[in-house]
Amino acid sequence: METKEEIWELRLYVAGNTPKSQTALTNLKKYCEEYLKDKYVIEVIDLLVKPQLAEGDQIFAVPTLVKKVPEPIRKIIGDLSNKEKVLVGLNIRPAIK
Known part of the structure; x- marks a missing residue:
């Protein structure tokens, strides 16, 4: 049974406080x-501070966004400036008004 109030768990991997991050x-x-x-909950992980955390989500480039919940797990690499790509990547369907 799917609940409508599921909290999205998003993890953003960065390397330092760069303009791209x-x-x-x-x-x-x-x-x-x-x-x-x-x-939603956003957890920002700085790989310069905690490099060991990159292995768990298999992070090869930064910034990388990982959607942990709801499943399936999805990853998006880059500065997330392409809104359509991010929404499709996260499987967010804009509410029709």
Whole structure:
């Protein structure tokens, strides 16, 4: 049985506080506020601080966004500036108004 109030668990892997990392986080927050209002958690992992965490999600490039929940797990590499690619990648269907 699927619940409508499932919390999306998103993990953004970055390497330091670079402009690309900042852009990725800004874009991600914007999309989440627009499409997943109050239904998401973003965890930012800086691989310069915790490089061992890259192995668990098999991170080969940064920034990389990993959607842990709801399944299936999805990954998107880059600064997330292509909104359509991010929404398709995360399997978010914009609500029809």
